Amino acid sequence: MKTNNQQPTTNNQKGILLVNLGSPRSTSVPDVKEYLDEFLMDERVIDYRWFFRALLVKGIILNTRPAKSAEAYKTVWTDEGSPLIVITQKLQKKLQKLVDVPVEIGMRYAQPSIEAGIQKLVNQGVTEIVLFPLYPQYAMSTTETVIEKAEEVRKKSFPQVRINYIQPFYNRDIYIDCLAESIKEKLPENFDALQFSYHGVPERHIYKTDPTNTCNLNDCCSRESNPSHQFCYRHQCFDVTNSVIKKLGLPKEKVMVTFQSRLGKDKWMEPYTDETLETVGKIGVKNLAIVCPAFVADCLETLEEISVEGKHQFEHGGGENFHYIPCLNDEDRWVDVVKKLCEEKLNDFYRV
Numbered sequence: 001m002k003t004n005n006q007q008p009t010t011n012n013q014k015g016i017l018l019v020n021l022g023s024p025r026s027t028s029v030p031d032v033k034e035y036l037d038e039f040l041m042d043e044r045v046i047d048y049r050w051f052f053r054a055l056l057v058k059g060i061i062l063n064t065r066p067a068k069s070a071e072a073y074k075t076v077w078t079d080e081g082s083p084l085i086v087i088t089q090k091l092q093k094k095l096q097k098l099v100d101v102p103v104e105i106g107m108r109y110a111q112p113s114i115e116a117g118i119q120k121l122v123n124q125g126v127t128e129i130v131l132f133p134l135y136p137q138y139a140m141s142t143t144e145t146v147i148e149k150a151e152e153v154r155k156k157s158f159p160q161v162r163i164n165y166i167q168p169f170y171n172r173d174i175y176i177d178c179l180a181e182s183i184k185e186k187l188p189e190n191f192d193a194l195q196f197s198y199h200g201v202p203e204r205h206i207y208k209t210d211p212t213n214t215c216n217l218n219d220c221c222s223r224e225s226n227p228s229h230q231f232c233y234r235h236q237c238f239d240v241t242n243s244v245i246k247k248l249g250l251p252k253e254k255v256m257v258t259f260q261s262r263l264g265k266d267k268w269m270e271p272y273t274d275e276t277l278e279t280v281g282k283i284g285v286k287n288l289a290i291v292c293p294a295f296v297a298d299c300l301e302t303l304e305e306i307s308v309e310g311k312h313q314f315e316h317g318g319g320e321n322f323h324y325i326p327c328l329n330d331e332d333r334w335v336d337v338v339k340k341l342c343e344e345k346l347n348d349f350y351r352v
């Protein structure tokens with residue numbers, strides 16, 4: 001790293017792989033179908049046994065959802081491609097200017113894949129990779145599946161490579177400072193409420209990934225400390241919210257936490273973003289600011305589901321001014337945080 005005085009103890013070449021969720025190749029229905037097939041057949045996303053998962057995904061969801069999702073993707077697609085991928089590429093380019101190890105990107109689903117990203121690094125002589133899952137909070141459908149996939153690919157195709165994984169960073173001061181600053185800059189002067197809308201997960205996922213069996217998806221997620229917090233997505237969402245509002249000096253009464261993007265008939269974490277947006281106007285919230293801190297890059301779920309659909313829901317429910325606060329995207333202060341978190345892990349390699 002350019003700012004790092006420590007010398008590596010070996011001659012191994014290091015590199016960085018930034019990993020995000022991924023998008024379809026294009027907005028055509030077959031490409032969206034192929035993407036959703038790979039995504040939803042992941043056992044850490046729809047966690048039913050293979051037969052029941054295939055029945056639901058291939059037998060039901062893939063018959064109707066691809067056409068609807070393709071229309072939604074068309075509303076956010078840019079000349080350069082999917083916002084999620086374009087923004088991740090911009091982040092990569094900015095980070096590359098700050099560090100002197102190669103930086104590549106890989107997506108958990110579709111292209112450019114994690115395998116392609118590792119291959120690019122290996123082609124540049126890299127044997128030790130810092131892999132950064134770009135999710136602030138831990139979930140089995142995000143961080144865990146990225147690590148599982150990367151390990152599978154490493155064992156199969158790159159057994160000579162070592163990978164050091166960056167852990168969820170929801171409680172890191174540098175991230176909270178960065179998010180709070182970014183929100184502060186974009187908050188409108190007058191707002192009645194600030195809504196934190198996180199991507200939801202089925203409640204079952206939280207129980208399933210709690211090795212301590214102590215999370216009851218109730219008050220324990222808001223407690224300052226509980227053994228389950230390391231793997232509790234719900235706690236980590238509350239923690240980000242509390243830390244940010246403390247930094248911003250906002251009263252709790254002005255803040256809401258909700259969960260968006262549910263799929264299927266399972267019970268997902270509540271309260272739901274869409275239902276809240278439909279009702280807050282009626283209880284006096286006329287001017288609303290909304291932010292989505294489960295995402296570090298704007299994507300379909302923020303640009304369409306929140307900025308477009310969410311705005312309609314809010315206005316339909318009697319709200320007047322809807323203000324969407326963009327994700328960190330390729331803001332310089334966020335690039336700096338990514339650089340610092342990567343540096344820490346590169347230094348871990350130096351220590352061993």
Ligand SMILES: C=CC1=C(C)c2cc3[nH]c(cc4nc(cc5[nH]c(cc1n2)c(C)c5CCC(=O)O)C(CCC(=O)O)=C4C)c(C)c3C=C
Nearest residue numbers: 021022023045069084139141199201263294295299300301
């Ligand atoms: C930010 C963290 C995310 C979690 C947690 C997550 C869980 C999760 N998602 C689905 C189903 C869908 N998600 C879709 C899009 C999507 N999801 C995330 C992130 C998380 N998902 C992102 C960044 C995106 C946008 C991708 C893009 O190309 O912009 C979609 C596809 C779009 C659609 O058809 O609506 C689905 C489906 C489940 C089932 C789940 C946890 C169980």
Ligand SMILES: [Fe+2]
Nearest residue numbers: 215221232235
């Ligand atoms: Fe919890």
Ligand SMILES: [Fe+2]
Nearest residue numbers: 021199261301
């Ligand atoms: Fe999702």
